[in-house]
Structure formats: C-alpha cells, structure tokens
Amino acid sequence: MIRTGRTQAALLAGKTVRAAARRLGHGGTALPGLVAERVDPDLVRALGAQLECSALITGTNGKTTTARLLASILQEAGRTVVHNRAGSNLMRGLAAALVEAAGKDGRLPQSAVGVFEVDEATLPSAAAATPPQVLVINNLLRDQLDRYGEIDAIRERWQHAIRSLPASTTVALNADDPLVATLADDVRGPVRFFGIEDELDSVDDHAAEAHWHPETGAEFVYDRIFYAHIGHWRCADDGRSRPNPEACARGIAPAAGGVAFLMEIDEASTQVGLPLAGLYNIYNALAAATAATVLGADLDSTTTALAGARAAFGRQECLSSDGHVVRILLGKNPAGLNEALRTLQGRDDALHLLVLLNDGLADGRDISWIWDTEWEALAPRVDSVVVGGRRAADMALRLEYAGFPAPRARQADIGRALDRALAGLPDDAELTVLPTYTALLDVRARLSARAGAPPIWEEA
Amino acid sequence: MARRRLRVAVLYPRVMNLYGDRGNVMALQARAAARDVDLEVDSIEIGDGWAPDETDIVLIGGGQDREQRRVQADLHARSRALQDFRDADGVILAVCGGYQLFGRSYRDNHGGVLRGAGVFDMVSIHPGPRIQRCVGNVVALWEGDTLVGFENHGGRSYLNEGTIPLAEVVVGFGNNGGDGLEGARIRNAFGTYLHGALLPKNPRFADRLLQLALQRRYGENELVPLSDAAEIRAHAETLHRSLRGRR
Numbered sequence A: 001m002i003r004t005g006r007t008q009a010a011l012l013a014g015k016t017v018r019a020a021a022r023r024l025g026h027g028g029t030a031l032p033g034l035v036a037e038r039v040d041p042d043l044v045r046a047l048g049a050q051l052e053c054s055a056l057i058t059g060t061n062g063k064t065t066t067a068r069l070l071a072s073i074l075q076e077a078g079r080t081v082v083h084n085r086a087g088s089n090l091m092r093g094l095a096a097a098l099v100e101a102a103g104k105d106g107r108l109p110q111s112a113v114g115v116f117e118v119d120e121a122t123l124p125s126a127a128a129a130t131p132p133q134v135l136v137i138n139n140l141l142r143d144q145l146d147r148y149g150e151i152d153a154i155r156e157r158w159q160h161a162i163r164s165l166p167a168s169t170t171v172a173l174n175a176d177d178p179l180v181a182t183l184a185d186d187v188r189g190p191v192r193f194f195g196i197e198d199e200l201d202s203v204d205d206h207a208a209e210a211h212w213h214p215e216t217g218a219e220f221v222y223d224r225i226f227y228a229h230i231g232h233w234r235c236a237d238d239g240r241s242r243p244n245p246e247a248c249a250r251g252i253a254p255a256a257g258g259v260a261f262l263m264e265i266d267e268a269s270t271q272v273g274l275p276l277a278g279l280y281n282i283y284n285a286l287a288a289a290t291a292a293t294v295l296g297a298d299l300d301s302t303t304t305a306l307a308g309a310r311a312a313f314g315r316q317e318c319l320s321s322d323g324h325v326v327r328i329l330l331g332k333n334p335a336g337l338n339e340a341l342r343t344l345q346g347r348d349d350a351l352h353l354l355v356l357l358n359d360g361l362a363d364g365r366d367i368s369w370i371w372d373t374e375w376e377a378l379a380p381r382v383d384s385v386v387v388g389g390r391r392a393a394d395m396a397l398r399l400e401y402a403g404f405p406a407p408r409a410r411q412a413d414i415g416r417a418l419d420r421a422l423a424g425l426p427d428d429a430e431l432t433v434l435p436t437y438t439a440l441l442d443v444r445a446r447l448s449a450r451a452g453a454p455p456i457w458e459e460a
Numbered sequence B: 001m002a003r004r005r006l007r008v009a010v011l012y013p014r015v016m017n018l019y020g021d022r023g024n025v026m027a028l029q030a031r032a033a034a035r036d037v038d039l040e041v042d043s044i045e046i047g048d049g050w051a052p053d054e055t056d057i058v059l060i061g062g063g064q065d066r067e068q069r070r071v072q073a074d075l076h077a078r079s080r081a082l083q084d085f086r087d088a089d090g091v092i093l094a095v096c097g098g099y100q101l102f103g104r105s106y107r108d109n110h111g112g113v114l115r116g117a118g119v120f121d122m123v124s125i126h127p128g129p130r131i132q133r134c135v136g137n138v139v140a141l142w143e144g145d146t147l148v149g150f151e152n153h154g155g156r157s158y159l160n161e162g163t164i165p166l167a168e169v170v171v172g173f174g175n176n177g178g179d180g181l182e183g184a185r186i187r188n189a190f191g192t193y194l195h196g197a198l199l200p201k202n203p204r205f206a207d208r209l210l211q212l213a214l215q216r217r218y219g220e221n222e223l224v225p226l227s228d229a230a231e232i233r234a235h236a237e238t239l240h241r242s243l244r245g246r247r
C-alpha cells in the first residue's frame, strides 16, 4: 500500500511517538501527527487516498460536535470510521488520526470512511490533500480577531478552497447563515442546504456579524434571528434570500437534557430526541445528518445515533466531583458563549457558576469580546459565582455590570478557583463551568484528576 | 442635587462595534447613573438625522475595513457638523476604526483612500495586507495615570503638527509603532486605538469625559468619586498582563 520509503518512515515515526506518548499518559495529543508530517509532508495524501470516502467539517463553532455526531451515525450504520477525535483540527491532527488507524504496513481498514474536523484556516490544505465526498460548512462567526483576522479573509480562503474541489464533492451549507449559504455560488458540484424551519422567537445578538452580502453589498434583512446573524435572511435590494433547505428541523421543543424536533431530509422525516441543549446543537445535528445522507447512511441510523449522542469534550459535558454534578459549557467566542448562556436560561434551578477567562493564544489574547456577550438576562437566576483565569478581574467587572452577585472568589489560578467553587456549594447543587478554550483544557484536566474521570484521549 | 441629563450620540452602533466597544456606552451609563445623571443614548445609523445642539457626547467604535468603507460617505457628509461640535467643546470619543475615520484620511488595506471627518488633524495609512498588524495589550501614560487596553489595527496614524497625542505608549504600538504616541486630542475630542472595552477599566478617563460634558452643559466641575474596586482590579490585571507580555 505504502509506496515510498519516506511515507513508511513517517508512519513508523508517528507510531513510535504515539506509543511513547501513551506510556507517558498523553494519548490525545497531535504530536504523532506532527512528527509524522515532518518526516513526510505528503503523509495525509498518501494515507488518505485509501479511504473509501471522507467528510471535512469546518465552521467557526460546532466542528467538534458535528464531526462527533457524524462519526457515530456512520458507526451506527456499520461503517469503519477514521476520525480526528482527539481534537486537533490542523493537518497534524488529520495525520495523527490516519497514523493511528493505519497498520504498520500502512494499510487502513477496508472501506474506512474519514471524518475530519478542520480549522477554518486549514480547510484549503486539507481539501487539497484529501478531496472529500462531502464538505460541511456550519457557520462563520466572529472569533478571536487577533488570531484569525477579519472574517472576510476567512470567507475568501473558503471560496478558493471550494472552487478547487472536484465536481464530485457535495458541499453542505447552513442555509441560515448568509455568509455560508452564499458560498453556494462558488460550488461546482451538488449543494445541500440545512436549516431551521420554525417560528421561534427572534433574538437580538451583539455578536451579529453579517450586515451585507460580501460580494454584492446588498443589505441583509432578517425575518427572524436564531442566534448571532443566523436566521431567516434576505437581501434588501436584489431579491436574493435564504435558500430552502433540503434538511431541516421543525417543531423544536425542549426535552429532558436536550431538544426534540422533527427532522426532514428530502422526502423522509424522523422525530429526533437530541440529548444536547441549544439551537446550535440542532444545527450541528442537521449538518451531521446531511453529511451522513451524502455518505450513504440510512435515516434510522441517524435517529439512533443522535438519540445516543454524548457531549463532546467540554461542550455541555457532565462530570462529577466532590459529590456534585459539574457541567461544562465551552464559551470561546461571543456567539458560542451567548448560546451557552441562553441554554442556561432554559433551566429552572438556581445557578452556581464558575466563569473562567484566559487570554492565551488559543483563547484570543483580546478579551474585549466579553462586552459583546449577554449576561444581563441570566443575572436573576444566579445564586453564586466564582471567577477565575488570567483575566478573572476583567470578567468580574463584566459580571458586576450585568448585575451579578459579588463573586464568592476571584482567582487567577484555575485550580484554586475550582476549589473555591466546589467548596462553597450547597448540598446537591450543580456547578456550571463556563470556560474559554485554554481554561477548558485546564479545568477539565483538574476535574479528571479529582474525580478519576477518564483522561481526554480515552473519553473521546 | 437636581437630576441632570446628558445625551450621547453613538455613531453606527450596529456596524461600528468591533469587539466590545458597546462596553464604553455601558460604562458611561453606569457612571452617570451613580451621579444622578440620566444618560440618554441616540443611535445614529447611516442616513439618520442627528441634532448636535442636543448632544453632549459623540461615540464611535471600531470596525473592519469593509465597515469603514461602508459608513465613510455618510460620515464624511457629517464632517462639518462634527467639526463644529468639536469647536463648541462637545465631547467626542472615537475608538480604533472610528478614530481612523475621524482623521483627515485613511488609506485602507486595498489602497483606496477614505476621506475622514477631519475632527483630528491626522492621516492614517494601512501599509498593506503583508505588513504585520499592530496587535496586543497596551499601556500608555495619560495625565500621570495609565490607560490600558488592547489594540488590533492594520492602519498607522500620524498626527500633524499641532495635534496633541492622547497618551504616551509604554507597552504596545499606539498610533504607528514608531513615534511612541497613542491617540489624539483636540479640545474635548479624544481618539484612541484602545479597545478592552476602554472605559469600564479606565474609570478616571471615563469620568473625565462625563465631567467635561457636565461642565459644558451645567457648569459643574466636580464628580462624586466612586469606589471602583472592580474597575481598579481589572485595570491592574491588564497592566500586569501587558508588562509580562513584553518578555
């Protein structure tokens, strides 16, 4: 299978590093992929060529959850899946997943399907290395401007990537995000849209980003906004509007620990109970179901897999510590955090929060965005709050403005912040943790250590 | 004391609100309310009318280049009114992209020249997409105190002779990364590259804007001090992060 000595060397190097990392307890890193890619930059192409088919999933928010849902649908349908589940969505993450799946001879399992989440900026190189059967783009939201740059630049990069895809690639686009839906103009092959068909209340979100069509300059107007700038849109002057989705959700209702809705794909429909709350997870489920259909999975497998979905790492994930349920809701950018906060408003118990704000490179060093998040509505529901992370004081000030009770503690050190948050909880109370990305890695590792929860790489 | 009222005109809040600039409005509102001052906020979008005589403070936030291009014509049509407002000692705070547009001109990342409102005697030039942006935490010296915030701008601003800088850069790039200056001031008009949001964690500067507006409208000089414990902690934390980030 492996044709060049270099690829063989890369594979062995990757496997060796992986074994060593596992011995040291760092199973989930992309280090094996990084090393293997160094040895042979062509590794992803060489190994990926053996896949029967593959899906690439990108977008600002929801990549991890969508990829995870798609992988479980395909497994439910009896397929063998190669998935970069350990969380690295750069080329090295794809390389790590392929190195892990391949035997020493470089052979992937028979008719394996690739499911890869890719970083916004990585999409072009990933698409070039492994041209997918289906490319999923879920949303384009404001995220860490200091790191990713202006969102026009990201959208332009996506356009280039889409134009160079073969006509055999289906592109699945979110009909409700105008910055994504309008990418259809650049697709050579088939397009499938997904979206929400429901008369839900409109929200006014300060994280909204799309005001005008990026090319025509026509102003977007909305009949309904579900979150950020995602909703039922049309262009004011030129008559363009949200396309009718081939896959949609209707009749959305809260259900125990999540949401229930009717999912329609083409002529078929199925009642879905998704144990993940929030509209953003409905989009993730629709995105996964659309891709699964393209890859040939049946609707029953989709329904079953969605019903059995477990939260991805830090995305509404539930752990337990010191006799308390600890729920983690990642909030890495304004749109994501606002959706997490809306999810909490749907709950009817008093809230005990641990809010963690870091300003590492992977969080975005600029924390100004906390002033675009909508804490005010949640304030009356909050019983107690502890703030932590390197920018705890900035977050405490934001929460004071929102009318929150004075924090029980404010600790730059996340371990201490967690201690204080757990120590002051009433019996049976649940702790809700809202971390930025690096704070999530930190607090999740500490919770694992405390509660004997499985480390990341096993859990995933 | 009798209840007083100030009116703030926020220019293009829907479009020019990049990264939390609405925190500035929230800070003015909260700090005014604590002094029994009602702060009324008028949102001025493209094409909307504006009554300078009834306005005490004008705010404009940041925006990406495409947003600046979008509002430029409307803003330029208001140049005269804004300059008159400045000359009548109206209080102005222009942040980042809004600051660039309040200068004489801005050559943007596509090389197109946007004519500004001319509130500040200053030109801004984007050196092109290949040149590093000015990104990071900022500490600047202002009136014996520090201003802290975060900057993220491609364009470089150059003050013409006679325009006073707002502050001197200790950490960060400031106006252009070369002359050590940050922001601009003419009369009661202030321009700056600092987000953060700026006013919540720079309470003395926020109070300066309020005090100038109250003095102009009501002849009042003094503001009752506030405790500002959380504000000062956030200010100190940003100082700490900025100074550590230098290494």
Ligand SMILES: [Zn+2]
Pocket (backbone or CB within 6 Å): B018, B062, B063, B096, B097, B151, B152, B153, B195
């Ligand atoms: Zn800016």
